[in-house]
Amino acid sequence: MNDDANQDLELPLFSLDKIAKATGNFSINNKLGQGGFGEVYKGVLEEGGEIAVKRLSKTSRQGLVEFQNEAMCIAKLQHRNLVKLLGYCAHGDEMMLIYEYMPNKSLDYLLFDENNSSLLDWPRRNHIINGIARGLLYLHQDSVLRIIHRDLKASNILLDSNMNAKISDFGLARMFKEYETEANTNKVVGTLGYISPEYAANGNFSAKSDVFSFGVLVLEIVSGKKNRGFTHQGHHDNLLGHAWRLYKEARPLELVDAALGDSWTASEVLQAIHIGLSCVQHHAHDRPNMSSVVHMLGGGGALPVPNQPGYYAELTKHEVESTSSMLLLLGSVNDFTITQLDAR
Known part of the structure; x- marks a missing residue:
């Protein structure tokens, strides 16, 4: 430096x-x-x-x-x-x-581990969702800089001694000028499973790209499952597709992580699922901004009716290889950022 x-x-x-x-x-x-x-x-x-x-x-x-x-x-x-x-x-x-120092490590360490997930009851998970939302709102709108994180994922959410969520790792973040609303890059960075469709396909990113990642996180927090690599014996959808399928069939509460026991309340979980699905809409303009998300999480405003999410199903190898930008994504199937294709 x-x-x-x-x-x-x-x-x-x-x-x-x-x-x-x-x-x-x-x-x-x-x-x-x-x-x-x-x-x-x-x-x-x-x-x-x-x-x-x-x-x-x-x-x-x-x-x-x-x-x-x-x-x-x-x-x-x-x-x-x-x-x-x-x-x-x-x-x-x-x-x-x-x-x-964050004594409770990162969200993925607890959420996706059978031995640790029970430490995250619903009140704690709901608190974490709200914390991430408020942190993102600050980055997008309320800070002295306007920042798009571009790599929001469970391993980049750290937890302090009181399980307060702390967004971390700003290595891929992009500062926006006051008049900028979106930008374009020919070098897509981020982590497969969290990247928005418009960013992966065309290199277009905006605050709505972070909103998509936030929606994935919300559905992962509710279910205790990773979006990337999710499997179900009844279909080939990823976690987003599975959540959407349950929502359409009026069975959304079947998404709830069994590790939550009886710590959850139906109204709060339904709200989280609804907001999560709204944030992972295929088209960026259909997703709410973080100001609206924080408002909805606080019980204010009507919840928008979500449409089918982006990345409804896991991409097959053929589908990935048929798109040049998706070919780049092959480098991040194990939660490595795509930029690791450029020898670090």
Whole structure:
């Protein structure tokens, strides 16, 4: 990161020595995970605070771009439903971002694990849905910058000690100017299963692209199932198609995760399913904006009647290969971002 970028961050600078001590010299025992940018470590500062340290790989050119993009985006943002950036470390070829530590890890770690999913009862899941919605509304409309996240998924929703949702990982985010409503790219990024149809097919993205991803997340949170790779013995639809099928047949509550036990109330779950389906409409203009979503989640306004969602069924290999943009998506079938096709 150059000096101008460092000055623009307006963030506390942590010394390499301080971070090395906090992480036990980047001990394998403190490693939390790894991404295309590098590794993440847990640390404990001498004064007692817990931190998460994103350490940029020295060999990742793509990671450097995402690292700088993330720093510039999130440094100017502050909201209870966004992960908080505490500072950075830049020393020689070492570059790190220092975040608040999230003791309950990420949503996918709990939601899609048989042993952990019962920790997320319905009140907690409903709270998480509302938190993600408020965080997205802030990004799209209420922050000093207008930001499209472009990689909203369960693994990028972190959970604090009170199960508050925190949107994280802004490496692929795009800042919009005040007059911009959408943009186009010939390099589609994101994660298969969460990407909107217009983005995957034509490279068009907007706030409505994030809305689509949010809708997928809502249906995953209700069902406890991943959209990507969902299977059902009665049909070949993905999770979105399955939810739509149940909705059309007036059986929407069959979508509810068995791990929820009797913790859920029908009215709240029906509302969530309805909103989730409304957000995954095939055409961007049919989806609500996040302001409307937050309003509906709060019990205000009539719920729109959803139409058939985008990506009703899992794409076959032939269907994927028949579209050049879909060919790119083959690189992300295991929840890797598409940009990992460009050697990171």
